Amino acid sequence: MTDTQEEKNLEQEELQEEEESIAPWVQWFRGVAPHIHSIKNQTIVIAVSGEMIERGKLESFIHDVSVISALGSKLVLVYGVRPQVERLLKLQNIRPSLSNNIRITDPETLSCVKEAAGEVRLDIEAAFSQGLPNTPMAHSHVRVVSGNFVIARPLGIIDGIDFKLTGIVRKVDSEAIHQQLNNKNIVLVAPLGFSPTGEAFNLTLEDVASSIAGAIKADKLVLLSDVDGVRRFGEVISELTAEQAEEFVEKGLVDQEDIYNLGYALKAIKKGVDRVHIIPYFLDGGILGELFTHDGVGTLITEEHMESMKTATIDDLQGLIKLLQPLEEDGTLVKRPREKLEADISKFIVLEHDGIIYGSAALYAFPEEKIGEMGALTVHPDYQGKGEADKLLRQIEKQARKEGLTRLFVLTTRTAHWFLKKGFRTASLEELPLKKRDLYNWQRRSQIFIKDL
Structure with a gap:
């Protein structure tokens, strides 16, 4: 290894240490x-x-x-x-x-x-x-x-x-x-x-x-x-x-x-x-x-x-991006381009407190098969453990029934147990709508769960 490479490695280590030292402060400041x-x-x-x-x-x-x-x-x-x-x-x-x-x-x-x-x-x-x-x-x-x-x-x-x-x-x-x-x-x-x-x-x-x-x-x-x-x-x-x-x-x-x-x-x-x-x-x-x-x-x-649940509007886009981005980066959620989010904004239900978006879920309907997909079910870590995800699920189920859907499915890589507790059952790829089957990501190998409404 050359001296120059050693110096770069040392600089990177020092930078990482500095980032770790200020991380709590940065997180606090962003939150406030x-x-x-x-x-x-x-x-x-x-x-x-x-x-x-x-x-x-x-x-x-x-x-x-x-x-x-x-x-x-x-x-x-x-x-x-x-x-x-x-x-x-x-x-x-x-x-x-x-x-x-x-x-x-x-x-x-x-x-x-x-x-x-x-x-x-x-x-x-x-x-x-x-x-x-x-x-x-x-x-x-x-x-x-x-x-x-x-x-x-x-x-x-x-x-x-x-x-x-x-x-x-x-x-x-x-x-x-x-x-x-x-x-x-x-x-x-x-x-x-x-x-x-x-x-x-x-x-x-x-x-x-x-x-x-x-x-x-x-x-x-x-x-x-x-x-x-x-x-x-x-x-x-x-x-x-x-x-x-x-x-x-x-x-x-x-x-x-x-x-x-x-x-x-x-x-x-x-x-x-x-x-x-x-x-x-x-x-x-x-x-x-x-x-x-x-x-x-x-x-x-x-x-x-102050806490309210509502259908998202274009004014909520930035807050929604901020909420979803960490989970997209760590692979929990599929990455959604800004343009896609903007086009689908009316499909999202959001939880808002004092102007801050802290929870979301989306409903993508497949009316011919009378089934819908719930996507982007997310609650910010500061608000978890208070039943907020349950509120979102109930609202999505209510919206699905209103649209004449009889089943709801989700794709997940990390929260299988939670969905099983909420009445979902394990399902196969063949049970998904044809359009969704064609888009299934075999690299993520998401588990499939379906719930009868």
């Missing part, structure tokens, strides 16, 4: 890229609990918010001050007054609310202004703008209890907020509102956040809470429809804190917000985990389920 794309130019309202700030989580949260902003999202931060107000009341020997977990705000309490709101606002502004040293966002310039964006009115007298200077949102100056967002500013809103005569009212964080989200038609509302999502029978539910959430609230199927959060989530959705996320503030990086992973870290509430 669609989520990054999906939040670009989206308007997101985030409700920041005072408890999160009180427990020293502000700096890491500001870092994460700066990342989200840098990726092109328009952000409104609404912050709460409940524990800060409690601390000030205690220092001034003022006894807190609550009814149904709602604070009754007299003038002395309102003074504490104003002081707490001012202190927290300065802390948040200072955290953004320090340039995030020792992080990838170092020296980034994030502008934060506050203002009197919320008009409020008194909550009034409920069940004989006068809530005094406790208020609820009456109106949001959505035009002013949009103007600041379009100027690439992060909008910061305190849990205070003002009447047209200048009177101040103490508002709840969730009321302000959900009202603003609805008024500006935000794409997302994120409620940072001291719970890790909505729990049912001790398990966090990763996704709920608005209808399911309403049932949970009306029938009391979850605890009071979940009912409280779901109430404001439903309020936002009814006002046109696409998605509401309830996530734990105590989980470091939780907001990133919620927005940039498939399953998230808390509970997502939407008008309808």
